[in-house]
Amino acid sequence: MEKKEGYLQEEEQVVNPWEVSAKDGGKIDYDKLIDKFGCQRLDQSFVDRVQRLTSRPPHVFLRRGVFFAHRDLNEILDAYERGDKFYLYTGRGPSSEALHLGHLIPFMFTKYLQDAFKVPLVIQLTDDEKCMWKNLSVEESQRLARENAKDIIACGFDISKTFIFSDFDYVGGAFYKNMVKVAKCVTYNKVVGIFGFTGEDHIGKVSFPPVQAVPSFPSSFPHLFSGKDDLRCLIPCAIDQDPYFRMTRDVAPRIGYHKPALIESLFFPALQGETGKMSASDPNSAIYVTDSAKDIKNKVNKHAFTGGQESIEKHRQYGANLEVDIPIKYLNFFLEDDAELEHIKKEYGAGRMLTGEVKKRLIEVLTELVERHRRARAAVTDEMVDAFMAVRPLPNMFD
Amino acid sequence: MGYSKDQLLARLKELQIDFSQYEHPVVLNVEAQAKYVGNMGGALSKNLFLKDKKHRYYIVSALADTKVDMKVLSQRLGLGKGGLRMAPEEALGEILQVPLGCVTPFAVVNESASHVSLLLDKGLKTQECCFFHPLSNDMSISVNVQGLDKFLKSIGRDPSYIDLEANPLVGKDQPPDLAVLVPSGSTVLPDFPEKAPSLQDSTGNVSAGNNSASAKAVKPSVNVQNVKKKSVDGQRPSIPSADAGKFVEELLDRASALLLSEISEDSIKQHGGLLGAEVANNFRKCLTEDLKNLATIFKNTAYTEGFYAGTHYQTKRP
Numbered sequence: 151m152e153k154k155e156g157y158l159q160e161e162e163q164v165v166n167p168w169e170v171s172a173k174d175g176g177k178i179d180y181d182k183l184i185d186k187f188g189c190q191r192l193d194q195s196f197v198d199r200v201q202r203l204t205s206r207p208p209h210v211f212l213r214r215g216v217f218f219a220h221r222d223l224n225e226i227l228d229a230y231e232r233g234d235k236f237y238l239y240t241g242r243g244p245s246s247e248a249l250h251l252g253h254l255i256p257f258m259f260t261k262y263l264q265d266a267f268k269v270p271l272v273i274q275l276t277d278d279e280k281c282m283w284k285n286l287s288v289e290e291s292q293r294l295a296r297e298n299a300k301d302i303i304a305c306g307f308d309i310s311k312t313f314i315f316s317d318f319d320y321v322g323g324a325f326y327k328n329m330v331k332v333a334k335c336v337t338y339n340k341v342v343g344i345f346g347f348t349g350e351d352h353i354g355k356v357s358f359p360p361v362q363a364v365p366s367f368p369s370s371f372p373h374l375f376s377g378k379d380d381l382r383c384l385i386p387c388a389i390d391q392d393p394y395f396r397m398t399r400d401v402a403p404r405i406g407y408h409k410p411a412l413i414e415s416l417f418f419p420a421l422q423g424e425t426g427k428m429s430a431s432d433p434n435s436a437i438y439v440t441d442s443a444k445d446i447k448n449k450v451n452k453h454a455f456t457g458g459q460e461s462i463e464k465h466r467q468y469g470a471n472l473e474v475d476i477p478i479k480y481l482n483f484f485l486e487d488d489a490e491l492e493h494i495k496k497e498y499g500a501g502r503m504l505t506g507e508v509k510k511r512l513i514e515v516l517t518e519l520v521e522r523h524r525r526a527r528a529a530v531t532d533e534m535v536d537a538f539m540a541v542r543p544l545p546n547m548f549d
Numbered sequence: 550m551g552y553s554k555d556q557l558l559a560r561l562k563e564l565q566i567d568f569s570q571y572e573h574p575v576v577l578n579v580e581a582q583a584k585y586v587g588n589m590g591g592a593l594s595k596n597l598f599l600k601d602k603k604h605r606y607y608i609v610s611a612l613a614d615t616k617v618d619m620k621v622l623s624q625r626l627g628l629g630k631g632g633l634r635m636a637p638e639e640a641l642g643e644i645l646q647v648p649l650g651c652v653t654p655f656a657v658v659n660e661s662a663s664h665v666s667l668l669l670d671k672g673l674k675t676q677e678c679c680f681f682h683p684l685s686n687d688m689s690i691s692v693n694v695q696g697l698d699k700f701l702k703s704i705g706r707d708p709s710y711i712d713l714e715a716n717p718l719v720g721k722d723q724p725p726d727l728a729v730l731v732p733s734g735s736t737v738l739p740d741f742p743e744k745a746p747s748l749q750d751s752t753g754n755v756s757a758g759n760n761s762a763s764a765k766a767v768k769p770s771v772n773v774q775n776v777k778k779k780s781v782d783g784q785r786p787s788i789p790s791a792d793a794g795k796f797v798e799e800l801l802d803r804a805s806a807l808l809l810s811e812i813s814e815d816s817i818k819q820h821g822g823l824l825g826a827e828v829a830n831n832f833r834k835c836l837t838e839d840l841k842n843l844a845t846i847f848k849n850t851a852y853t854e855g856f857y858a859g860t861h862y863q864t865k866r867p
Binding site: 246265284285286287289290293303306307308309310522526529531533534536537540542 | 723724726728729841848849850852853856857860
């Protein structure tokens with residue numbers, strides 16, 4: 151079988167929008183991934199620059215290297231410095247009702263970007279994609295899209311600067327015109343090469359990629375960006391979405407648009423460890439936004455994979471293996487205080503702090519997070535979803 | 550108090566739904582019912598009242614000879630292999646408010662059954678008319694499917710007909726096809742009252758049961774009424790209003806809590822006269838994100854209020 155672009159050979163790791171698996175059941179090699187995909191590492195100079203430009207401390211995900219790769223972020227920042235704004239584009243494939251913390255990560259980061267840079271945001275709910283890939287009915291995928299929209303809104307997006315849309319509702323008009331323009335520039339062979347489609351895949355799948363590509367172009371949203379064809383787009387996403395946007399960036403100049411910029415994140419590890427898979431059928435593999443405080447405590451205590459030693463004596467002697475310890479990794483994502491995290495890592499790694507204490511701190515942090523989300527979610531009504539999803543102008547979107 | 554047979558019949562007449570009624574001695578099962586109305590031209594129905602492990606209830610209403618495999622149905626609903634059982638007798642009275650042997654799709658007219666999911670056999674559509682009990686086992690009424698639909702729609706239910714004999718594969722890549730028909734309830738963190746489970750109809754309109762008005766100020770600024778039902782008559786759902794008073798109270802609650810925790814004998818000893826500056830600093834550090842989130846929720850709610858009002862505005866022209 152010839153080597154496909156975006157796919158590595160059988161024995162190596164597989165990263166694409168529908169499958170993520172490490173080599174030999176090990177960890178994902180992100181350096182190799184960056185190399186293979188051809189994107190750039192996000193280094194400290196970027197983080198500092200963002201801090202300077204936005205006059206506020208950079209988000210914890212930037213400080214900790216959760217968002218670690220990018221394409222053309224420097225161009226976005228250059229333009230921003232000159233006074234040229236941009237807009238944000240992110241999305242979700244609504245395949246299930248239950249959202250876990252890993253799902254929230256791109257949204258939490260995007261909210262920070264919206265606040266820090268004071269820019270508008272479009273959020274795409276790919277209900278059509280899930281209808282096709284997960285064989286859901288049209289109604290069910292639309293229903294899930296609306297349910298997920300509520301959790302997304304609960305992340306704190308500003309309604310005067312945010313447009314949420316579902317493909318089934320919005321595709322058409324200017325959006326569809328761009329889809330056709332993009333589709334004309336991508337051969338069947340190319341899309342097979344990027345996404346690995348086979349002769350057995352139905353034509354819906356094959357023609358889907360333009361749907362996820364065109365929100366990168368401001369002309370797809372005439373009610374928002376009419377007359378602003380020059381507006382740049384920044385896409386925060388997990389790195390497995392890179393293939394869609396590699397394709398988009400390839401096509402953009404050929405149809406007269408700016409290439410969208412990307413800022414990409416690591417994968418969120420399952421509770422059972424980096425090598426484990428977070429799966430919808432195993433509720434203990436992740437913390438869900440609907441989990442109660444009791445559930446969270448239980449899941450962390452019973453199911454989180456730790457790097458602690460087998461006995462207290464051994465632990466005090468050798469310290470914990472921070473490389474594989476899930477509580478430490480989760481704290482890396484969610485514990486705001488850099489100093490506290492450093493302290494915990496130091497003490498735990500030296501064996502002076504026990505696994506139980508680390509877990510206890512994690513449970514506190516996660517419970518507070520889920521609690522805050524749940525309260526915000528409770529304030530989201532169907533009317534609010536309707537308003538976020540209405541095709542309406544956003545006159546104050548750059549304020 | 551549950552709907553009575555007479556109230557139901559009156560309602561059907563009001564809605565101009567055609568039906569024929571047949572009185573007979575009380576019957577407890579389909580065979581007995583068949584003896585009296587089996588030859589009257591309508592198809593007999595069998596009606597099951599089921600419950601799953603999470604105490605959610607379902608009425609399955611099917612043609613008498615449609616095969617209903619509980620294991621398959623359970624899987625298709627996403628409840629696993631043995632997730633469905635017959636509901637206990639008490640539930641019949643409590644939830645459906647009908648006597649034993651009287652399960653009928655009409656039972657969903659009762660408020661107590663508002664969260665019961667109704668699964669209708671698509672086979673019912675193939676018949677000219679079908680027999681159901683009108684909330685009492687001493688009578689059977691035959692209606693056609695359009696009539697049943699009209700009735701269900703009038704009480705805000707969207708009838709969903711399914712192929713009960715189908716046995717589709719359910720697995721990792723093939724999610725349970727009937728999962729949408731499972732009544733949704735939600736888990737809560739402790740300290741908050743149980744949320745009312747929300748109504749789901751098959752077009753995917755979830756009437757929000759997700760809003761609880763807990764005394765612990767769940768939403769800082771929003772006055773939410775419990776369980777908004779989107780009735781098909783186009784009745785206006787209640788829109789929570791952005792309440793400035795509640796919002797400010799919530800902000801002050803957070804601020805006072807932090808203030809009280811910051812000022813203690815120890816902290817006074819430690820900072821003395823500079824305690825004010827220290828606390829002010831901590832306020833910014835600890836509260837900024839939290840209060841911004843509350844403010845965003847308030848803003849979004851106010852915007853939604855305005856948006857709703859604007860989109861429902863009819864200009865009055867002379």
